[in-house]
Amino acid sequence: MNPLVVKPVENIEDRKAFLSFPWKVYKDDPYWVPPIFSERLHFTDPKKNPFFEHSEAQLYMALRGDEIVGTIAAFTNGRHNEFQNENVGFFGFFEVLEDYEAAEALLKTAENWAREKGHTALRGPAQWNTNDECGLLVDGFDDSPRILMTYNPRYYVDFVEKAGFKYARDLWAYQLPVKDFMDNIGERLEKITTKILERKEISLRRINMKIYDEEVAKVKLLYNEAWSQNWGFVPMTDAEFDQLADELHDILDPDLTYIAEKDGKTVGFSITLPDLNEPLLKAYPKPNSPEWWTMLKLVWNWKVLKKVSWVRVLVLGVIPEYRTLGIDALFYYKSAQAAIKKGMKMSEMSWILDNNDKMNRPIIAMGAEVYKTYRFYEKTL
Numbered sequence: 001m002n003p004l005v006v007k008p009v010e011n012i013e014d015r016k017a018f019l020s021f022p023w024k025v026y027k028d029d030p031y032w033v034p035p036i037f038s039e040r041l042h043f044t045d046p047k048k049n050p051f052f053e054h055s056e057a058q059l060y061m062a063l064r065g066d067e068i069v070g071t072i073a074a075f076t077n078g079r080h081n082e083f084q085n086e087n088v089g090f091f092g093f094f095e096v097l098e099d100y101e102a103a104e105a106l107l108k109t110a111e112n113w114a115r116e117k118g119h120t121a122l123r124g125p126a127q128w129n130t131n132d133e134c135g136l137l138v139d140g141f142d143d144s145p146r147i148l149m150t151y152n153p154r155y156y157v158d159f160v161e162k163a164g165f166k167y168a169r170d171l172w173a174y175q176l177p178v179k180d181f182m183d184n185i186g187e188r189l190e191k192i193t194t195k196i197l198e199r200k201e202i203s204l205r206r207i208n209m210k211i212y213d214e215e216v217a218k219v220k221l222l223y224n225e226a227w228s229q230n231w232g233f234v235p236m237t238d239a240e241f242d243q244l245a246d247e248l249h250d251i252l253d254p255d256l257t258y259i260a261e262k263d264g265k266t267v268g269f270s271i272t273l274p275d276l277n278e279p280l281l282k283a284y285p286k287p288n289s290p291e292w293w294t295m296l297k298l299v300w301n302w303k304v305l306k307k308v309s310w311v312r313v314l315v316l317g318v319i320p321e322y323r324t325l326g327i328d329a330l331f332y333y334k335s336a337q338a339a340i341k342k343g344m345k346m347s348e349m350s351w352i353l354d355n356n357d358k359m360n361r362p363i364i365a366m367g368a369e370v371y372k373t374y375r376f377y378e379k380t381l
């Protein structure tokens with residue numbers, strides 16, 4: 001075996017090699033859903049991703065000879081530390097062959113980078129912040145991830161823990177058959193909640209895609225308020241929020257996206273996405289494959305063959321003074337009603353913090369169960 005060397009990513013060719021590496025790790029894994037390569041290039045480009053307007057990162061590769069055997073990113077999220085009043089560094093993009101020496105060296109490199117930046121702890125994995133994909137899958141490996149959720153081999157858990165990282169917070173993903181929800185509490189829930197909202201003069205409507213920019217502006221004002229008390233939350237800048245809205249535009253289903261209003265003010269919103277990981281897995285993008293061909297296969301499996309059986313409740317938020325009125329329950333009902341009409345059978349609600357009782361209790365009461373756990377790890381420096 002060649003000696004191990006860890007080197008920083010220094011140019012675009014290095015970055016392409018860094019981002020291509022997961023196809024090697026997961027080449028025989030039937031559950032991994034490959035990303036669209038151009039999106040990953042954009043996401044990690046300091047000139048294009050607004051994350052880098054307030055934060056910094058360094059990518060690293062572990063090599064044995066000329067062969068890449070692992071990757072990691074070490075980064076500072078300046079807005080996180082400012083908003084949460086912490087002094088932590090982060091790691092992400094952690095991918096490695098079944099080679100503990102390489103895993104340990106990558107994690108040590110990230111620790112050293114964070115220590116040199118003056119941080120007192122290293123936390124992860126994350127892809128820049130909690131608004132993006134984050135957490136290490138620690139159970140539920142025999143299933144593909146839903147859209148915008150992560151996936152990793154089982155041995156990553158052992159590698160990270162052996163390197164001295166401890167539990168920081170768990171993120172739960174719930175599953176619930178859509179029909180079970182509707183049969184058990186759907187109609188009763190709608191009648192009760194609708195009466196409450198009528199009495200409080202709160203309206204609930206689908207998003208209007210014809211005035212998408214205006215709708216985004218309304219939701220932007222609400223987003224940071226609704227999630228501000230959550231562990232690890234980082235307020236999005238206008239540029240970050242606008243970029244996310246642009247990315248979601250083509251995959252949002254207006255029948256699954258709702259806004260609640262009171263006297264013209266937005267008080268809650270819900271976004272449920274069709275699980276495009278299902279058709280994306282069939283399209284199976286690769287770094288060197290023509291992207292137009294990948295997109296054609298994706299659209300064919302999604303729009304024509306309708307190979308989408310899951311939905312994922314991506315975000316659901318209500319500002320604090322309206323949280324006891326059942327708006328969240330009505331969001332669930334309306335989304336489930338639409339999902340059934342579209343032939344979608346299963347729903348995932350994710351991710352929910354393990355200590356967020358206000359979200360966990362009603363989800364459990366609806367009959368959902370935790371079927372996957374994603375973990376944030378942390379190590380004191």
